[in-house]
Amino acid sequence: MRLAPLLALPPIALGIAAAVWMISSSEGPRQIEDGTPALPVRVETVNSRDIRPxxxxxxxxRAADTWIAVAEVQGEVVWHHPDLDPGRLIPAGTEVLRVDPTDYQLALAQAEADLAAFRAEAAQLTAEATNTTRILELERERLALAEADLARTRRLTEQGTAAQARADEAERATILARRTVAELENTLGLVPSREARIAAQTARTQAALDRARRALDRTILTTPFALRVTEVNAERFQTVAPGQVLIRADGIATAEVVAHIPIDSFRRLVSNLPGAVTLDDMMRDMPATQIDVTLSPLSDPTQDWPARVSRLEAALDARARTVPVVVTIDAPYAGADPPRRLPLVPNMQVQLAFVGTPLTRVITIPESTLHAGTVRVAGPDDRLELRPVTATFAQEGRVMISSGLAEGDRVVLDDIAPAIPGMALLPIETAE
Incomplete structure (x- = not known):
């Protein structure tokens, strides 16, 4: 009974030995060659090009020019243009409103009369001065004769040949002549001050005359440029006061729109400017000459209007990180044919396309080929590579690549799932 387990050991040992011998002497697993067929894919060969961002x-x-007509004189409105209504178009230089000019015509007539009176007074003073000068010359001659007679009479009186009464009479005549000469000299001495007073009065009256003329001119309102009326606050027989807004209107020669472009996008638009261009040049002139603009109303994107960059506003929008670019549209009412083609009126919402300076030798790929920062490339041996790239911006369905790709690389256009590096590909060249 005790020997039974021992009898089983020899067969077990024999079996183990046989198994070890079979394993050690057997061949390894056969290597099965990869027989998976290559995957056909469309590829695009990378080429550099010049693009315009x-x-x-x-x-x-908004209107580039606006007109706010403010009353500068007080009076009753006696006439206004029949087309002076909101929405109407009025040519430049058109008289549109008149205020009663009667009071200002009377003030003008009074100022003209006062001026004529002062001019007549000045002429009279000139004539008086001339006459006084001639009389003074005569009186001086008479004084000389009187003094000579007085001297002769005194000699005769001293010699006893003439009475003292005769000498006294000659002295009185001399004194009278001296007094007359002094009075005439004083009269001539006052002429300059009288002339200055008349000149001042004439100047003051001339100023009053000019004010009267200006006030009379201000009774008529004339359009400074071709415009579209937006608001009218004066009707016939209504009395207006200085400072009252009578008319509001928008110019129709040009229109403007402020477009807020992201700073990065604006930098790309002007990134290829010459190196000598300063910031002042760019803010003043360069955008207008380097950027092309096309405008379309949002209500009808099929309408295109040529536009131009006229200037940049003074400050950037720091919160939104945008550049305020002012775009000008010439002749916004030209060719208008409502409802087929609407004019560009204020407050119309529009879309603007800015085309900047060309970027040279840029590598671009279809936007659909970029997968989380990598691009699938068909390598030289037609096997799949997952190439990391750096993309800068995308436009019109293509992405600009700054690093990771070179000319001649073949980018896989098809979506491969799963995309396993090294898998065999059958590239099929496709034109852009």
Whole structure:
């Protein structure tokens, strides 16, 4: 009974030995060659090109010129233009409103009369001065004769040949002549002051005359440029006061819109400017000459209007990080044919496309080929590579690549799932 387990050991040991011998002497697993067929994919060969960056923006139109007619005189409105109604177009230089000019015509007539009176007084003073000068010359001659007679009479009186009464009479005549000469000299001495007073009165009256003429001119309102009336606050027989707003209107020669372009987008628009261009040049002139702009109303994007960058506003929007670009549209009412083609009126919402200076030798790929910072590339041996790249911006369905790709690389256009590096590909070249 005790020997039974021991009898089983020899067969077990024999079996183990046989198994070890079979394992050690057997061949390894056969290597099965990869027989998976290559995956056909569309590829695009990378080439550099010159592109013009594009930026889109939106905004509301406004008139480039506005006219606010304010009453400068007081009076009753006696006439206004028949087209002086909101929405009407009025040419430049058109008389649109008149205030009663009667009071100002009377003031003008009074000022003209006062001026004529002072001019007549000045002429009279000149004549008086001339006459006084001639009389003074005569009186001086008479004084000389009187003094000579007095001297002769005194000699005769001293010799006893003439009475003292005769000498006294000659002395009285001399004194009278001296008094007359002194009075005439004083009269001539006052002439300059009288002339100055008349000149001052004439100047004051001339100023009053000019004010009267200006006030009379201000009774008529004339349009400074071609415009579209937006508001009228004066009707016939209504009395207006200085400072009262009578008419508001928008110019129709040009329109403006402020487009807020992201700083990065604006930098791309002007990134290829010459190195010598300063910030002042860019703010003043360069955008207008380097950026092309096309405008379309949001209500009808099929309408295109040529536009131009006229200036940049003074300050950037730091919160939104945008550049306020002022775009000008010439002749916004030209070719208008409502409802087929609407004019560009204030407050109309528009879309603007900015096309900047060309970027040279840029590598771009279809936007759909970029997958989380990597691009699938068909390598030289037609096997799949996952290439990390750096993308800068995208436009019109393509992405600009700054690093990671070179000319001649073949970018896979199709979506491969799963994308396993090293898998065999059958590239099929596709034109852009």
């Amino acid at each position: 594009i930026a889109m923006a939106w905004g509301n139109l």
